[in-house]
Amino acid sequence: MAGHIKIFDTTLRDGEQSPGCSMNIEEKIEMAKMLEKLNVDIIEAGFAVSSPGDFAAVEAVARTVRKPIVASLSRAVEKDIDASWDALKKARHPRIHIVIATSPIHMKYKLRKTSAEVLAQAARAVRYAKAKAKNVEVEFSAEDASRSDRDFLARIFSAVIDAGAAVVNVPDTNGYAMPREFGELISYLKNNIPNIGRAEISVHNHNDLGLAVATSLAAIENGAAQCEATINGIGERAGNCSLEELVMALKVRRDYYGKAKQPRINTRFIYPASRLLTSITGVQVQPNKAIVGANAFAHESGIHQDGILKHRETYEIIRPADIGRTDSRLVMGKHSGRHALVSKLKELGYTGLTETEINAAYHKFKELADKKKNITEWDLEALISDGVKQATGAVYTLESLRIETGNKIQPTAELSVNYQDKTLQSAQTGNGPVDAIFKAIDAVIQRAALGISLQDYIVHAVTEGTDALGKVTVRIKKNQKTYTGNGANTDVLVASAEAYLNAVNKYLLRSE
Ligand code: KIV
Ligand code: ZN
Numbered sequence: 142m143a144g145h146i147k148i149f150d151t152t153l154r155d156g157e158q159s160p161g162c163s164m165n166i167e168e169k170i171e172m173a174k175m176l177e178k179l180n181v182d183i184i185e186a187g188f189a190v191s192s193p194g195d196f197a198a199v200e201a202v203a204r205t206v207r208k209p210i211v212a213s214l215s216r217a218v219e220k221d222i223d224a225s226w227d228a229l230k231k232a233r234h235p236r237i238h239i240v241i242a243t244s245p246i247h248m249k250y251k252l253r254k255t256s257a258e259v260l261a262q263a264a265r266a267v268r269y270a271k272a273k274a275k276n277v278e279v280e281f282s283a284e285d286a287s288r289s290d291r292d293f294l295a296r297i298f299s300a301v302i303d304a305g306a307a308v309v310n311v312p313d314t315n316g317y318a319m320p321r322e323f324g325e326l327i328s329y330l331k332n333n334i335p336n337i338g339r340a341e342i343s344v345h346n347h348n349d350l351g352l353a354v355a356t357s358l359a360a361i362e363n364g365a366a367q368c369e370a371t372i373n374g375i376g377e378r379a380g381n382c383s384l385e386e387l388v389m390a391l392k393v394r395r396d397y398y399g400k401a402k403q404p405r406i407n408t409r410f411i412y413p414a415s416r417l418l419t420s421i422t423g424v425q426v427q428p429n430k431a432i433v434g435a436n437a438f439a440h441e442s443g444i445h446q447d448g449i450l451k452h453r454e455t456y457e458i459i460r461p462a463d464i465g466r467t468d469s470r471l472v473m474g475k476h477s478g479r480h481a482l483v484s485k486l487k488e489l490g491y492t493g494l495t496e497t498e499i500n501a502a503y504h505k506f507k508e509l510a511d512k513k514k515n516i517t518e519w520d521l522e523a524l525i526s527d528g529v530k531q532a533t534g535a536v537y538t539l540e541s542l543r544i545e546t547g548n549k550i551q552p553t554a555e556l557s558v559n560y561q562d563k564t565l566q567s568a569q570t571g572n573g574p575v576d577a578i579f580k581a582i583d584a585v586i587q588r589a590a591l592g593i594s595l596q597d598y599i600v601h602a603v604t605e606g607t608d609a610l611g612k613v614t615v616r617i618k619k620n621q622k623t624y625t626g627n628g629a630n631t632d633v634l635v636a637s638a639e640a641y642l643n644a645v646n647k648y649l650l651r652s653e
Contacts, residue, residue, distance in 0.1 A: 145401070145404060147367040148368060148384065149370070151371055152176070153184065154188055155185070155381050157187070159378075159380060161596075162424055165194075169198045170202060174206070180407040182210065182405070184211050184212065185238065185369075186199040189221075189228040190224035199211070215238065215239050219266075226274075235274070239282065240283075240284050241259055241266070241284065243293060260293075263300065267279050267304040280309075281308070283297060284314050287311070287313040287322075292333075295334050299336055307339075308341050309337075310344070311327065311342060316346065316378075320355040342365045344357055344365045345369035347378065348378075348379040357387055368387055370383060373433065383430075389432050392408060411432065417522075440456060474516060475511070482502065486499075512631045537642045538559045539558055541556065542554065544574050552576070556585070558582070560585075567581040611632070611633035611636045612628070612636060613639075615628075615640040624647040628641075
């Protein structure tokens with residue numbers, strides 16, 4: 142089927158399944174708005190039946206975005222399909238995504254079903270989903286397709302197309318396939334599914350051997366019309382096909398793939414989307430990651446720098462501005478006003494901020510400008526994604542912190558925290574200043590009673606220099622769920638306290 146390559150973004154579903162990447166509803170909405178600006182064709186917002194939180198997130202995304210199709214994952218059972226449909230009802234373009242495993246190993250050990258039973262169940266589920274409403278689209282995924290029997294795959298896809306599936310998805314669930322082999326599988330399916338003219342072929346590739354983008358490109362070369370991918374390549378285990386790498390490969394090599402295979406992605410939002418996800422999850426992108434890594438456009442060697450100065454394209458195949466990487470050293474300072482801040486934030490992609498959020502951002506900005514001469518875009522992003530949300534969704538807020546530390550004394554932290562208009566205080570000693578702060582917070586929030594445990598404590602400098610903004614990410618865990626908190630301050634100990642309280646607040650707001 143001719144047409145542009147459709148990008149199905151699964152950052153909010155498969156991506157969220159990667160360790161440390163869970164997001165709350167507000168964060169998912171923020172991410173979904175960014176994906177809409179990026180102009181992805183489909184947003185998979187979650188797996189509605191899996192938890193009340195996921196259901197609510199699918200429902201909220203379905204209500205929020207208007208242009209992209211919104212999908213919810215379901216196993217091939219009525220209970221899952223009912224939940225997906227209930228959550229998707231308000232979507233302008235709803236899609237129910239049904240999955241069942243088709244490889245011999247999955248059918249035998251996981252499903253304990255014969256292939257005939259799996260085929261019948263798949264067709265039944267698609268028919269059931271398609272009957273939900275006139276405007277509902279159904280996608281069917283054959284989990285572990287790359288290790289499934291080709292002839293069986295062709296038969297099950299043919300059956301689900303007859304039952305009403307508009308998209309048949311071929312996942313390389315374990316990232317096992319080699320690019321040429323996977324391309325051949327797509328070509329085989331195109332030529333051996335008799336009714337394939339009524340559906341599109343999609344692929345969903347994992348990165349266990351570092352080949353997810355390569356297998357996806359091979360699929361496109363052989364007729365796949367849709368690719369499933371995530372921002373920063375996050376996802377189960379080694380992750381999914383990275384959206385930015387796939388899209389830029391198609392764009393940069395337009396000469397090779399041709400006009401017809403260009404995705405409709407607004408590439409200027411690639412970098413803002415990557416940064417937004419990083420600041421929401423606290424999971425950093427490796428510096429040498431293609432397209433969005435910190436070093437992706439850094440030229441260190443003299444020969445390269447010389448070449449770049451003489452003619453940019455000697456060593457640069459993408460213009461940074463094309464993916465929204467503006468000169469991040471562009472600065473604001475003490476004398477920049479509220480209006481300048483708002484327009485800079487708009488440029489960075491933060492368009493839907495409320496008045497309260499803008500006020501909180503401006504307050505944080507002024508505080509920072511008093512301590513730091515030059516404020517970069519990265520500083521602003523750190524402030525907006527941490528400080529602003531902290532101010533608008535807080536249960537506990539840090540009022541003051543005093544630390545005594547050194548190599549000859551036992552570190553002590555004294556802090557006061559506001560909780561429902563009351564000031565709570567605590568003073569504790571620890572092995573180091575951070576340990577003392579966290580113990581003082583534990584006492585204030587009564588951690589033992591809450592039953593949460595500390596998973597990760599990560600410090601990163603947002604910009605260079607000794608007055609750099611320190612950004613801290615803290616992850617806490619309760620009942621297998623992780624909550625990520627961020628704090629940004631020129632004082633890394635204050636940022637640590639804010640990050641811990643932010644994580645606790647997220648847990649409390651979410652469990653409410
Ligand atoms: O990896 C996989 O097979 C999946 C399916 C649900 C598409 O995530
Ligand atoms: Zn997957």
